[in-house]
Amino acid sequence: MMYLQMRLPVLFFLLAATVIPSTVVGRPQKDPRGNDIIDERADFGTPEHDNRVHTELTGLTNRDIARLIGADYFNGSILPCDNETAPGQWMIYCSGRLLQTVMAVKLYPDSKTFVDQPMKVNQTGELIMEHFDRRFPVPIEQISKKDVAEFDGHYQAFAQRLHFIWIQLCRQMKPEVKEDPSRFSLIYVPHQFILPGGRFREFYYWDAYWIVKGLIASELYSTARMMILNFAHIIETYGFVPNGGRVYYLRRSQPPFFAPMVYEYYLATQDVQLVIDMIPVIEKEYVFWSQRRSVNITLETQVNETVHMFQYNTEAETPRPESFREDVLSAEHFTTKSRKRQFFKDIGSAAESGWDFSSLFYVASRKGWYDYNLRTGAHNTDFFPSNAAPLFAQCYDPLNSQLAVDVYNQMEASGAFGMSGGIPTSMHKETQQQWDYPNGWSPLNHMIIEGLRKSINPTLQQKAFVLAEKWLETNMQTFNVSNAMWEKYNVQEPQGKLATGGEYEVQGSRAGISSWDTSNLQNAFNVIYIIYF
Numbered sequence: 001m002m003y004l005q006m007r008l009p010v011l012f013f014l015l016a017a018t019v020i021p022s023t024v025v026g027r028p029q030k031d032p033r034g035n036d037i038i039d040e041r042a043d044f045g046t047p048e049h050d051n052r053v054h055t056e057l058t059g060l061t062n063r064d065i066a067r068l069i070g071a072d073y074f075n076g077s078i079l080p081c082d083n084e085t086a087p088g089q090w091m092i093y094c095s096g097r098l099l100q101t102v103m104a105v106k107l108y109p110d111s112k113t114f115v116d117q118p119m120k121v122n123q124t125g126e127l128i129m130e131h132f133d134r135r136f137p138v139p140i141e142q143i144s145k146k147d148v149a150e151f152d153g154h155y156q157a158f159a160q161r162l163h164f165i166w167i168q169l170c171r172q173m174k175p176e177v178k179e180d181p182s183r184f185s186l187i188y189v190p191h192q193f194i195l196p197g198g199r200f201r202e203f204y205y206w207d208a209y210w211i212v213k214g215l216i217a218s219e220l221y222s223t224a225r226m227m228i229l230n231f232a233h234i235i236e237t238y239g240f241v242p243n244g245g246r247v248y249y250l251r252r253s254q255p256p257f258f259a260p261m262v263y264e265y266y267l268a269t270q271d272v273q274l275v276i277d278m279i280p281v282i283e284k285e286y287v288f289w290s291q292r293r294s295v296n297i298t299l300e301t302q303v304n305e306t307v308h309m310f311q312y313n314t315e316a317e318t319p320r321p322e323s324f325r326e327d328v329l330s331a332e333h334f335t336t337k338s339r340k341r342q343f344f345k346d347i348g349s350a351a352e353s354g355w356d357f358s359s360l361f362y363v364a365s366r367k368g369w370y371d372y373n374l375r376t377g378a379h380n381t382d383f384f385p386s387n388a389a390p391l392f393a394q395c396y397d398p399l400n401s402q403l404a405v406d407v408y409n410q411m412e413a414s415g416a417f418g419m420s421g422g423i424p425t426s427m428h429k430e431t432q433q434q435w436d437y438p439n440g441w442s443p444l445n446h447m448i449i450e451g452l453r454k455s456i457n458p459t460l461q462q463k464a465f466v467l468a469e470k471w472l473e474t475n476m477q478t479f480n481v482s483n484a485m486w487e488k489y490n491v492q493e494p495q496g497k498l499a500t501g502g503e504y505e506v507q508g509s510r511a512g513i514s515s516w517d518t519s520n521l522q523n524a525f526n527v528i529y530i531i532y533f
Contacts, residue, residue, distance in 0.1 A: 063141045066104035070097075070140035092125045097140065098132045105145035124462075131469070158476050162485065163218050169195045170223065187245045190233055191226035196487075202245035203230065206354050209257035209264075210443055216268045224265055225274065231258050232281045240288040243352065248321040252314035252352040253293070258285055314348040317341040354443075355425075355435045360386055386444075387411060391451025404455040408463060411448075421474040421491035423448055423467065440491035445471045 060068070074095045081094040092098060093115050102114045119128065135151060136143050172192045177184050186202060193203050194211050208227055215224040234241050241258060242249040262278045265271065289310055298306045318341075319327035327347060331340045388411065390396050391404055416423055422440040429437050445467070452464035474489050 066141035066143075067139075069104040070100050088125045090125070091129050092119065096129060097136075098129060101132075101136070101140050101143055101148055104140050105143065105148050107145060107148055123465075127466075127469075158472075158479070159217075161479075165485075166194065166215070166218065166220060166223070171195055185246045185248060187234065187242065187247060187249075189230040189245065191230050192223065193227055193230050194223070200244070204244045205231075205241045205254035206257050206443070209261055210446065212261045213264055216264060221265075221269055224268075225271070228258075228261055228265060228274070228278070231261070232278060235281050235285050240285055240292075246322075251316040252348055253288075254352060254354050256285060256289060258282060312349045312352040314345060314352050316348050317345045319344055320348055320351065360389060388448045388451045391454065392447040394454055399456070401455065401457045404452070404457060404460055408452060408460055417467065419491040420470065421489060421493070422471040424491050434488060438490050438492040439488045440471070440474070441488050442471075 079090065079094050081090045083090055086094065099115070102108075103111055108114055119125065132151065136147070170192055171194075173186070173188055173190075177186050178188045178190075181188060189203065194208075194215070195201065196204050196207050196211075208231070212224045212227055215221070215227070231241055235258065238250065240253050241256070243252045243254050259282045262275060262282065266275050293310055293313055294308060295311050295313075296306055296308055298304050319331075327344060330347070331343045334340045334343055388407055391407060396403060411417065414427055416427060419438070419440070423445050424437045424440050425435045425444060427437055431437075435441070449464045449468050449471070452460045452467070455461060474491065475485065478489060479485055
């Protein structure tokens with residue numbers, strides 16, 4: 001388990017290149033209970049009224065009109081525009097089922113309105129038609145006006161439904177936790193915070209980065225700021241951010257995303273004063289990782305280069321209190337006390353990585369970044385989403401566009417992008433671990449998607465959009481079936497198929513339930529951001 005893991009992105013320096021303007025621009029927070037919540041009683045129009053003139057003049061029913069408009073006018077005919085005159089556009093504006101359906105349901109009073117509208121950024125005619133055909137595999141006369149109206153905005157409606165659930169997950173510590181801390185395992189924080197939910201009834205570290213991004217996407221800026229201030233309080237108190245908000249986590253951390261949280265908040269709000277206030281706190285956490293979570297290793301290169309690397313390496317040598325029974329049973333086959341202690345230390349260090357559990361240095365021959373095993377002196381060149389972590393953190397030469405292409409091609413060759421529901425956590429099958437195949441997690445899907453999107457290569461940017469759409473569809477379709485968001489999904493069978501494996505039952509958040517015991521919206525936080533990127 002003694003891996004040097006590049007799953008720890010070198011993100012402390014993201015603020016260094018930021019040019020801070022001289023003014024502070026404040027942005028108000030949006031109330032999640034406000035006007036943005038979708039009104040399911042909204043009137044989408046009455047087809048009988050819309051088509052009244054046609055019905056009165058021709059005696060045709062709405063279904064007759066839809067069947068008439070849906071007839072084949074295109075095969076063998078000269079089109080107003082085609083692949084030669086308008087490549088990438090003709091299937092939207094000059095022919096095809098989408099055009100016919102919009103006209104059949106009379107989505108707009110004036111037919112010209114639809115064909116005058118531009119496609120959204122990052123969309124292509126081919127992608128729109130692929131998505132439309134997947135969403136509406138039925139004859140045109142069976143498609144309603146309401147469904148067509150929602151087609152364009154169904155991601156937005158999905159996000160709005162999730163937006164309202166923030167209220168159910170917001171918590172404030174009771175005064176007695178501060179006044180009598182010895183009674184509680186909770187670690188006190190002074191401000192409101194968002195729970196991951198389910199069995200996780202306290203704050204967690206790296207989850208919170210995506211929580212902050214989700215809050216920013218929802219324009220809940222003051223709540224995002226309070227999350228950051230809570231972590232600053234924790235760092236000032238303990239020198240680092242523990243794995244989670246319990247005293248039994250005080251010997252281990254998680255991937256250090258505090259600086260990126262501050263950076264994301266600054267980009268959204270231009271709050272310079274918060275950046276100024278947080279820089280000493282970021283430095284304090286960096287000292288922890290430099291002094292207590294780093295190691296020097298010598299790489300087998302022409303010059304035998306020695307590099308200073310971060311390493312997940314908790315000091316605790318006993319079973320994890322939150323998984324005590326499981327750890328003891330897992331260590332049962334070790335015969336010596338020292339070996340058991342090492343096992344408990346190793347398993348705690350793996351948990352510190354955030355990937356508990358699963359079965360990166362750049363390796364030119366394998367065109368990617370891979371974990372390095374200190375014992376064997378070799379890289380693990382199997383596929384893991386962490387292979388793309390440096391793309392996400394942008395800790396490589398951004399002008400070297402071929403490097404990003406090579407990393408993508410290597411991951412694609414592994415089969416990782418071939419799942420219909422998203423990107424799996426590994427290609428290791430039959431391990432029964434939650435951070436392995438066929439389970440997909442939002443943070444890892446997002447890191448790969450963002451890494452590709454940030455590339456200067458337009459092809460990779462388009463690949464990012466396709467992967468994002470896959471992941472959104474998995475989340476949305478499962479939400480529509482179960483009325484819940486889940487922390488992980490089976491990406492091999494995404495439609496309503498939940499992930500399995502690991503030390504606990506899959507955690508989810510059910511819409512409309514206020515009990516935070518059954519709420520896990522970590523996934524929703526990530527999805528909301530991807531919707532808006």
